[in-house]
Amino acid sequence: MSVLDPAARDTQAKPALHILLAAPRGFCAGVDRAIQIVEVALRKYGAPVYVRHEIVHNRFVVESLERKGAVFVKELDQVPDDRPVVFSAHGVPKSIPAEAQRRNLLYVDATCPLVSKVHREAERHHRDGRTIVLIGHAGHPEVVGTMGQLPKEAVLLVETVEDVATLEVADPDNLAFVTQTTLSVDDTVQVVEALRQRFPAIAGPKREDICYATTNRQAAVKAIAPRADALLVLGAPNSSNSVRLVEVARAHGCSRAMLVQRAAQIDWDRLDRVRTLGITAGASAPEVLVEEVLDALRARYQVTVEEVVTATEDVVFKLPKVLAE
Ligand code: 2E7
Ligand code: F3S
Numbered sequence: 001m002s003v004l005d006p007a008a009r010d011t012q013a014k015p016a017l018h019i020l021l022a023a024p025r026g027f028c029a030g031v032d033r034a035i036q037i038v039e040v041a042l043r044k045y046g047a048p049v050y051v052r053h054e055i056v057h058n059r060f061v062v063e064s065l066e067r068k069g070a071v072f073v074k075e076l077d078q079v080p081d082d083r084p085v086v087f088s089a090h091g092v093p094k095s096i097p098a099e100a101q102r103r104n105l106l107y108v109d110a111t112c113p114l115v116s117k118v119h120r121e122a123e124r125h126h127r128d129g130r131t132i133v134l135i136g137h138a139g140h141p142e143v144v145g146t147m148g149q150l151p152k153e154a155v156l157l158v159e160t161v162e163d164v165a166t167l168e169v170a171d172p173d174n175l176a177f178v179t180q181t182t183l184s185v186d187d188t189v190q191v192v193e194a195l196r197q198r199f200p201a202i203a204g205p206k207r208e209d210i211c212y213a214t215t216n217r218q219a220a221v222k223a224i225a226p227r228a229d230a231l232l233v234l235g236a237p238n239s240s241n242s243v244r245l246v247e248v249a250r251a252h253g254c255s256r257a258m259l260v261q262r263a264a265q266i267d268w269d270r271l272d273r274v275r276t277l278g279i280t281a282g283a284s285a286p287e288v289l290v291e292e293v294l295d296a297l298r299a300r301y302q303v304t305v306e307e308v309v310t311a312t313e314d315v316v317f318k319l320p321k322v323l324a325e
Helices: 006-013 029-045 059-067 095-102 113-127 141-147 161-166 185-198 212-227 240-251 287-300
Strands: 016-023 049-052 070-073 085-087 107-109 131-135 155-158 175-179 230-234 257-260 276-281 302-309
Touching: 016 212, 016 287, 029 049, 029 059, 029 085, 029 113, 059 070, 085 095, 095 107, 113 131, 113 141, 113 175, 131 141, 131 185, 141 155, 155 161, 161 185, 175 185, 185 212, 212 230, 212 240, 212 276, 212 302, 230 240, 230 287, 240 257, 240 276, 276 287, 287 302
Parallel strands: 016 276, 016 302, 049 070, 049 085, 085 107, 131 155, 131 175, 230 257, 230 276
Antiparallel strands: none
Protein backbone atom coordinates (compact mmCIF):
# COMPACT_ATOMS: atom_id res chain seq x y z
CA MET A 1 0.00 0.00 0.00
CA SER A 2 1.38 3.40 -0.99
CA VAL A 3 1.92 6.02 1.70
CA LEU A 4 -0.21 8.27 -0.46
CA ASP A 5 -3.14 5.88 -0.08
CA PRO A 6 -5.79 8.02 1.76
CA ALA A 7 -7.00 5.04 3.81
CA ALA A 8 -3.48 4.30 5.01
CA ARG A 9 -2.88 7.96 5.85
CA ASP A 10 -6.13 7.99 7.78
CA THR A 11 -5.09 4.91 9.76
CA GLN A 12 -1.72 6.40 10.59
CA ALA A 13 -3.22 9.69 11.73
CA LYS A 14 -5.70 8.21 14.15
CA PRO A 15 -4.65 6.81 17.53
CA ALA A 16 -5.88 3.32 18.42
CA LEU A 17 -8.79 3.00 20.82
CA HIS A 18 -10.10 -0.27 22.23
CA ILE A 19 -13.72 -0.07 23.34
CA LEU A 20 -15.24 -2.31 26.00
CA LEU A 21 -18.96 -2.23 25.36
CA ALA A 22 -21.00 -3.34 28.36
CA ALA A 23 -23.87 -5.79 27.90
CA PRO A 24 -26.57 -5.56 29.06
CA ARG A 25 -26.87 -1.79 28.63
CA GLY A 26 -29.64 0.64 27.67
CA PHE A 27 -33.38 0.07 27.57
CA CYS A 28 -34.99 -2.24 30.13
CA ALA A 29 -38.41 -3.89 29.78
CA GLY A 30 -40.11 -1.16 31.84
CA VAL A 31 -38.78 1.60 29.58
CA ASP A 32 -39.72 -0.30 26.42
CA ARG A 33 -43.24 -0.72 27.75
CA ALA A 34 -43.60 2.91 28.88
CA ILE A 35 -42.52 4.30 25.49
CA GLN A 36 -44.83 1.84 23.69
CA ILE A 37 -47.71 2.95 25.90
CA VAL A 38 -47.29 6.56 24.71
CA GLU A 39 -46.95 5.46 21.07
CA VAL A 40 -49.99 3.17 21.18
CA ALA A 41 -52.03 5.85 23.00
CA LEU A 42 -51.13 8.32 20.23
CA ARG A 43 -52.35 5.84 17.59
CA LYS A 44 -55.49 4.94 19.51
CA TYR A 45 -56.59 8.41 20.68
CA GLY A 46 -54.76 10.70 18.24
CA ALA A 47 -52.61 13.68 19.25
CA PRO A 48 -52.18 15.30 21.61
CA VAL A 49 -51.63 12.70 24.32
CA TYR A 50 -50.46 14.28 27.57
CA VAL A 51 -47.71 12.69 29.66
CA ARG A 52 -47.23 13.62 33.31
CA HIS A 53 -43.45 13.89 33.95
CA GLU A 54 -40.78 12.72 31.46
CA ILE A 55 -41.99 9.23 30.46
CA VAL A 56 -38.39 8.12 31.14
CA HIS A 57 -35.47 10.38 32.04
CA ASN A 58 -34.08 10.97 28.57
CA ARG A 59 -34.39 14.15 26.45
CA PHE A 60 -33.93 12.27 23.16
CA VAL A 61 -36.86 9.94 23.97
CA VAL A 62 -39.02 12.82 25.18
CA GLU A 63 -38.32 14.94 22.09
CA SER A 64 -38.99 12.00 19.72
CA LEU A 65 -42.39 11.48 21.36
CA GLU A 66 -43.10 15.23 21.27
CA ARG A 67 -42.61 15.15 17.52
CA LYS A 68 -45.28 12.42 17.35
CA GLY A 69 -47.75 14.53 19.35
CA ALA A 70 -47.04 13.84 23.02
CA VAL A 71 -47.21 16.83 25.37
CA PHE A 72 -45.17 16.56 28.56
CA VAL A 73 -46.46 18.35 31.66
CA LYS A 74 -45.38 18.53 35.28
CA GLU A 75 -48.79 18.30 36.90
CA LEU A 76 -52.22 16.90 36.18
CA ASP A 77 -53.88 20.34 36.30
CA GLN A 78 -52.07 21.15 33.01
CA VAL A 79 -54.04 18.38 31.26
CA PRO A 80 -57.30 19.43 29.54
CA ASP A 81 -60.42 17.47 30.53
CA ASP A 82 -60.91 15.98 27.08
CA ARG A 83 -57.44 14.51 26.41
CA PRO A 84 -55.82 11.27 27.63
CA VAL A 85 -52.90 11.38 30.04
CA VAL A 86 -50.11 8.84 30.63
CA PHE A 87 -48.30 8.54 34.00
CA SER A 88 -44.53 8.02 33.73
CA ALA A 89 -42.62 4.76 34.30
CA HIS A 90 -41.42 5.94 37.72
CA GLY A 91 -44.86 5.63 39.36
CA VAL A 92 -47.21 8.15 40.95
CA PRO A 93 -48.67 8.77 44.41
CA LYS A 94 -52.21 7.37 44.83
CA SER A 95 -53.56 10.93 44.81
CA ILE A 96 -52.77 11.27 41.08
CA PRO A 97 -55.03 8.53 39.62
CA ALA A 98 -57.61 9.55 42.27
CA GLU A 99 -57.60 13.11 40.94
CA ALA A 100 -57.71 11.86 37.33
CA GLN A 101 -60.77 9.78 38.20
CA ARG A 102 -62.45 12.70 39.94
CA ARG A 103 -61.97 14.75 36.76
CA ASN A 104 -63.14 11.85 34.59
CA LEU A 105 -59.86 11.92 32.67
CA LEU A 106 -58.87 9.01 30.48
CA TYR A 107 -55.54 7.92 31.98
CA VAL A 108 -53.03 5.17 31.25
CA ASP A 109 -50.52 4.21 33.92
CA ALA A 110 -47.04 3.46 32.52
CA THR A 111 -45.57 2.70 35.97
CA CYS A 112 -43.05 -0.13 35.60
CA PRO A 113 -44.62 -3.37 36.89
CA LEU A 114 -41.56 -3.85 39.13
CA VAL A 115 -42.33 -0.51 40.79
CA SER A 116 -46.02 -1.43 41.16
CA LYS A 117 -44.86 -4.62 42.89
CA VAL A 118 -42.98 -2.51 45.48
CA HIS A 119 -46.12 -0.36 45.93
CA ARG A 120 -48.18 -3.47 46.69
CA GLU A 121 -45.53 -4.76 49.13
CA ALA A 122 -45.57 -1.44 51.01
CA GLU A 123 -49.39 -1.58 51.14
CA ARG A 124 -49.34 -5.14 52.45
CA HIS A 125 -46.91 -4.26 55.27
CA HIS A 126 -49.04 -1.23 56.14
CA ARG A 127 -52.18 -3.40 56.32
CA ASP A 128 -50.25 -5.74 58.64
CA GLY A 129 -49.61 -2.81 60.99
CA ARG A 130 -45.95 -2.16 60.15
CA THR A 131 -44.24 1.18 59.62
CA ILE A 132 -42.39 1.23 56.30
CA VAL A 133 -38.76 2.26 55.97
CA LEU A 134 -38.13 3.22 52.35
CA ILE A 135 -34.51 3.20 51.19
CA GLY A 136 -34.21 5.71 48.36
CA HIS A 137 -33.23 9.18 47.20
CA ALA A 138 -35.35 12.07 48.50
CA GLY A 139 -37.28 13.91 45.82
CA HIS A 140 -36.87 11.29 43.07
CA PRO A 141 -40.24 10.66 41.38
CA GLU A 142 -40.14 6.93 42.17
CA VAL A 143 -39.64 7.75 45.86
CA VAL A 144 -42.42 10.35 45.76
CA GLY A 145 -44.67 7.73 44.13
CA THR A 146 -43.85 4.95 46.60
CA MET A 147 -44.27 7.23 49.63
CA GLY A 148 -47.57 8.41 48.15
CA GLN A 149 -49.07 4.91 48.30
CA LEU A 150 -49.60 5.34 52.03
CA PRO A 151 -50.45 8.05 54.56
CA LYS A 152 -47.54 10.41 55.25
CA GLU A 153 -46.75 9.08 58.74
CA ALA A 154 -46.66 5.45 57.54
CA VAL A 155 -43.37 5.75 55.58
CA LEU A 156 -39.92 6.85 56.79
CA LEU A 157 -37.25 7.60 54.20
CA VAL A 158 -33.59 6.67 54.68
CA GLU A 159 -30.85 7.42 52.15
CA THR A 160 -27.69 6.30 53.94
CA VAL A 161 -26.25 4.13 56.73
CA GLU A 162 -25.99 7.34 58.81
CA ASP A 163 -29.74 7.93 58.40
CA VAL A 164 -30.39 4.48 59.87
CA ALA A 165 -28.43 5.38 63.00
CA THR A 166 -30.56 8.47 63.67
CA LEU A 167 -33.92 7.01 62.60
CA GLU A 168 -36.66 7.52 65.19
CA VAL A 169 -39.32 4.82 65.25
CA ALA A 170 -42.29 4.36 67.56
CA ASP A 171 -42.34 0.53 67.49
CA PRO A 172 -39.02 -1.12 66.50
CA ASP A 173 -40.70 -4.56 66.43
CA ASN A 174 -43.20 -3.55 63.76
CA LEU A 175 -41.12 -2.35 60.83
CA ALA A 176 -40.67 -3.38 57.20
CA PHE A 177 -38.38 -2.01 54.52
CA VAL A 178 -38.77 -1.54 50.78
CA THR A 179 -36.35 0.12 48.35
CA GLN A 180 -36.16 2.25 45.22
CA THR A 181 -35.49 0.00 42.21
CA THR A 182 -32.48 1.87 40.79
CA LEU A 183 -30.12 2.08 43.77
CA SER A 184 -26.49 1.00 43.96
CA VAL A 185 -26.60 -2.71 44.86
CA ASP A 186 -23.45 -2.43 47.01
CA ASP A 187 -24.51 0.72 48.90
CA THR A 188 -27.95 -0.77 49.56
CA VAL A 189 -26.48 -3.96 51.06
CA GLN A 190 -24.83 -1.71 53.66
CA VAL A 191 -28.04 0.18 54.46
CA VAL A 192 -30.07 -3.05 54.76
CA GLU A 193 -27.38 -4.52 57.01
CA ALA A 194 -27.52 -1.44 59.26
CA LEU A 195 -31.33 -1.70 59.41
CA ARG A 196 -31.23 -5.41 60.28
CA GLN A 197 -28.63 -4.80 62.93
CA ARG A 198 -30.56 -1.98 64.61
CA PHE A 199 -34.01 -3.56 64.09
CA PRO A 200 -33.58 -7.37 64.05
CA ALA A 201 -37.35 -7.91 63.64
CA ILE A 202 -37.63 -5.78 60.50
CA ALA A 203 -39.54 -7.47 57.66
CA GLY A 204 -38.62 -7.06 54.01
CA PRO A 205 -37.46 -8.73 50.84
CA LYS A 206 -34.61 -11.25 51.03
CA ARG A 207 -32.16 -8.67 49.66
CA GLU A 208 -33.78 -5.45 48.38
CA ASP A 209 -36.16 -4.32 45.60
CA ILE A 210 -33.48 -3.28 43.10
CA CYS A 211 -34.68 -4.47 39.69
CA TYR A 212 -33.02 -6.98 37.38
CA ALA A 213 -32.03 -4.25 34.88
CA THR A 214 -30.28 -2.08 37.48
CA THR A 215 -28.49 -5.13 38.89
CA ASN A 216 -27.36 -6.39 35.48
CA ARG A 217 -26.14 -2.98 34.23
CA GLN A 218 -24.10 -2.47 37.40
CA ALA A 219 -22.59 -5.98 37.12
CA ALA A 220 -21.57 -5.29 33.50
CA VAL A 221 -19.87 -2.02 34.53
CA LYS A 222 -18.00 -3.86 37.30
CA ALA A 223 -16.66 -6.27 34.67
CA ILE A 224 -15.27 -3.53 32.38
CA ALA A 225 -14.31 -0.71 34.79
CA PRO A 226 -11.06 -2.28 36.07
CA ARG A 227 -9.83 -2.70 32.47
CA ALA A 228 -10.86 0.79 31.24
CA ASP A 229 -8.78 4.01 31.35
CA ALA A 230 -12.04 5.96 31.07
CA LEU A 231 -15.73 5.09 30.85
CA LEU A 232 -18.72 6.81 29.28
CA VAL A 233 -22.24 6.27 30.60
CA LEU A 234 -24.96 7.38 28.19
CA GLY A 235 -27.65 8.89 30.36
CA ALA A 236 -29.21 12.01 31.87
CA PRO A 237 -28.22 13.74 35.10
CA ASN A 238 -31.74 13.14 36.51
CA SER A 239 -31.57 9.42 35.66
CA SER A 240 -30.94 7.64 38.96
CA ASN A 241 -29.86 4.33 37.43
CA SER A 242 -27.45 6.08 35.03
CA VAL A 243 -25.82 8.17 37.76
CA ARG A 244 -25.38 4.97 39.79
CA LEU A 245 -23.46 3.42 36.86
CA VAL A 246 -20.93 6.28 36.98
CA GLU A 247 -20.49 5.73 40.73
CA VAL A 248 -20.09 1.97 40.27
CA ALA A 249 -17.41 2.52 37.61
CA ARG A 250 -15.50 4.90 39.89
CA ALA A 251 -15.77 2.48 42.82
CA HIS A 252 -14.39 -0.33 40.64
CA GLY A 253 -11.17 1.20 39.43
CA CYS A 254 -12.18 3.67 36.73
CA SER A 255 -11.86 7.18 38.15
CA ARG A 256 -12.42 8.78 34.75
CA ALA A 257 -16.09 7.75 34.50
CA MET A 258 -18.36 10.33 32.88
CA LEU A 259 -22.07 10.75 32.27
CA VAL A 260 -22.88 12.03 28.76
CA GLN A 261 -26.27 12.62 27.18
CA ARG A 262 -25.11 12.83 23.55
CA ALA A 263 -21.88 12.49 21.53
CA ALA A 264 -21.71 16.29 21.25
CA GLN A 265 -21.23 16.47 25.04
CA ILE A 266 -18.06 14.37 25.13
CA ASP A 267 -15.15 16.26 26.69
CA TRP A 268 -12.40 15.07 24.31
CA ASP A 269 -9.64 16.49 26.54
CA ARG A 270 -10.67 14.02 29.25
CA LEU A 271 -10.10 11.16 26.82
CA ASP A 272 -6.52 12.26 26.24
CA ARG A 273 -4.12 9.27 26.22
CA VAL A 274 -7.00 6.85 26.83
CA ARG A 275 -6.30 3.55 25.07
CA THR A 276 -9.17 1.47 26.49
CA LEU A 277 -12.58 3.08 26.85
CA GLY A 278 -15.61 1.52 28.55
CA ILE A 279 -19.07 2.39 27.25
CA THR A 280 -22.49 1.67 28.73
CA ALA A 281 -25.95 3.22 28.72
CA GLY A 282 -28.54 3.72 31.45
CA ALA A 283 -31.94 1.99 31.25
CA SER A 284 -33.53 5.09 29.69
CA ALA A 285 -30.86 5.73 27.00
CA PRO A 286 -31.67 4.45 23.49
CA GLU A 287 -29.13 2.36 21.57
CA VAL A 288 -29.01 4.97 18.75
CA LEU A 289 -27.19 7.24 21.19
CA VAL A 290 -24.56 4.53 21.78
CA GLU A 291 -24.23 4.27 17.97
CA GLU A 292 -23.84 8.05 17.76
CA VAL A 293 -21.01 7.95 20.31
CA LEU A 294 -19.29 5.06 18.49
CA ASP A 295 -19.47 7.04 15.21
CA ALA A 296 -17.95 10.11 16.90
CA LEU A 297 -15.15 7.93 18.29
CA ARG A 298 -14.52 6.29 14.90
CA ALA A 299 -14.05 9.75 13.39
CA ARG A 300 -11.17 10.40 15.82
CA TYR A 301 -9.69 6.98 16.56
CA GLN A 302 -8.88 3.68 14.98
CA VAL A 303 -11.55 1.84 16.92
CA THR A 304 -11.82 -1.83 17.91
CA VAL A 305 -14.94 -2.93 19.80
CA GLU A 306 -15.15 -5.76 22.32
CA GLU A 307 -18.60 -6.44 23.74
CA VAL A 308 -18.38 -7.76 27.30
CA VAL A 309 -21.52 -9.77 28.06
CA THR A 310 -22.17 -10.53 31.72
CA ALA A 311 -25.87 -11.49 31.39
CA THR A 312 -28.62 -11.88 28.82
CA GLU A 313 -32.10 -10.45 29.34
CA ASP A 314 -35.43 -11.66 28.00
CA VAL A 315 -37.88 -9.76 30.22
CA VAL A 316 -40.92 -8.34 28.40
CA PHE A 317 -43.89 -6.64 30.07
CA LYS A 318 -47.40 -6.69 28.61
CA LEU A 319 -49.17 -3.44 27.75
CA PRO A 320 -52.15 -2.40 29.90
CA LYS A 321 -55.48 -3.87 28.75
CA VAL A 322 -57.02 -0.46 27.89
CA LEU A 323 -54.51 -0.19 25.05
CA ALA A 324 -55.30 -3.52 23.38
CA GLU A 325 -55.38 -2.58 19.66
C1 2E7 B 1 -38.60 3.98 35.91
C2 2E7 B 1 -37.97 3.49 37.01
O1 2E7 B 1 -36.11 7.03 33.44
P1 2E7 B 1 -34.92 6.51 34.16
O2 2E7 B 1 -33.62 7.15 33.94
O3 2E7 B 1 -35.34 6.48 35.70
P2 2E7 B 1 -34.47 6.52 37.06
O4 2E7 B 1 -35.40 5.96 38.09
O5 2E7 B 1 -33.27 5.69 36.88
O6 2E7 B 1 -34.16 7.97 37.36
O7 2E7 B 1 -34.71 4.97 33.80
C3 2E7 B 1 -35.72 4.07 33.56
C4 2E7 B 1 -36.55 3.84 34.76
C5 2E7 B 1 -35.97 3.34 35.90
N1 2E7 B 1 -36.69 3.17 37.00
C6 2E7 B 1 -37.86 4.18 34.77
CL1 2E7 B 1 -38.83 3.29 38.44
FE1 F3S C 1 -38.51 -1.02 35.70
FE2 F3S C 1 -36.05 -1.43 36.48
FE3 F3S C 1 -36.52 -0.45 34.14
S1 F3S C 1 -37.77 -0.76 37.72
S2 F3S C 1 -38.35 0.75 34.39
S3 F3S C 1 -37.11 -2.48 34.84
S4 F3S C 1 -34.81 0.10 35.43
